[in-house]
Amino acid sequence: MTATNTTTARKLTGNIGAEITGIDLRSSISEIDAADLRDCLAKHQVIFLPDQHLDLEQQKALTSVFGPALQLPYVTPMDAEPEIIRVYRGAEEKGGVFGGDWHSDFSFLEVPPSGSVLNAHTLPPYGGDTLWASQAAAWDALPDALQDLLLGRDAIHVGKPYGVKWAPPVKEQSGAGIKMSRGDPTADEEMKHPAVLQNPVTGRRMLYLNPTYVTRLDGLSEAESAPLLDQIQRHVTRPEFCIRHPWKPGTIAVWDNLATQHYAVNDYQGHERLMYRTTFSGLSPRDMAALPDKAPRVAAE
Numbered sequence: 001m002t003a004t005n006t007t008t009a010r011k012l013t014g015n016i017g018a019e020i021t022g023i024d025l026r027s028s029i030s031e032i033d034a035a036d037l038r039d040c041l042a043k044h045q046v047i048f049l050p051d052q053h054l055d056l057e058q059q060k061a062l063t064s065v066f067g068p069a070l071q072l073p074y075v076t077p078m079d080a081e082p083e084i085i086r087v088y089r090g091a092e093e094k095g096g097v098f099g100g101d102w103h104s105d106f107s108f109l110e111v112p113p114s115g116s117v118l119n120a121h122t123l124p125p126y127g128g129d130t131l132w133a134s135q136a137a138a139w140d141a142l143p144d145a146l147q148d149l150l151l152g153r154d155a156i157h158v159g160k161p162y163g164v165k166w167a168p169p170v171k172e173q174s175g176a177g178i179k180m181s182r183g184d185p186t187a188d189e190e191m192k193h194p195a196v197l198q199n200p201v202t203g204r205r206m207l208y209l210n211p212t213y214v215t216r217l218d219g220l221s222e223a224e225s226a227p228l229l230d231q232i233q234r235h236v237t238r239p240e241f242c243i244r245h246p247w248k249p250g251t252i253a254v255w256d257n258l259a260t261q262h263y264a265v266n267d268y269q270g271h272e273r274l275m276y277r278t279t280f281s282g283l284s285p286r287d288m289a290a291l292p293d294k295a296p297r298v299a300a301e
């Protein structure tokens, strides 16, 4: 990050994540700070801004720094706040948590969110961490044979958790903190995205795969794809490419949804947790397709 006012970025791991301090997001965000935040996000893929305690208007203002706010299908937003999802889990809720497996948000859409913003409000006394994995660092370290297999190839994404084919019964949602509109057959339609993207700002390449929504690689059957996708996913989620974030109230996280996968840890049953999530749009994965050649790799920084 370039020096502006007292804003500083501190890397949190070797491959992903930085903490940004010295900026008050409750005040209006200057253009120079906005540009720095965007640069930091492109460079670190997920950024954490502690002690912000933003209200919803301030969160929307921050979100607009990165791109136009998105209204997403399937997940019911807040009343009168169509751009904000109240990510709430009550102390009495059992079973899975929202986002409790590795995924990129809504990757099955033609234009998925470019990024997401999560605002920590109420936290359990322990647990409830979120992990992110860098699909850029994972690409850099991927064996040549797998890079050759993926460059120029599409992957098939399907919104199966939101569609009719795999949707859980509505009764399983009773009492849930997050409501979803199920039974939308369009969520079961296949969407092709390039398996490898290239960030237009940094030039850096990244995988664009995740086990929640990707069903197969184009040109291969699900059975043929499964062992390859499993192997790649184990690689992406190696600890070296991940960051695990223990939340504090008032912390804001912003992540590049096309360069990362994330995972909400389900280990705080009996306690409530409340976050507010916004998402923003940008280029489509198709617009960011990496060219099918072996151009020199771009260093992380």
Ligand SMILES: [Fe+2]
Pocket: 099, 103, 104, 105, 262
């Ligand atoms: Fe998510």
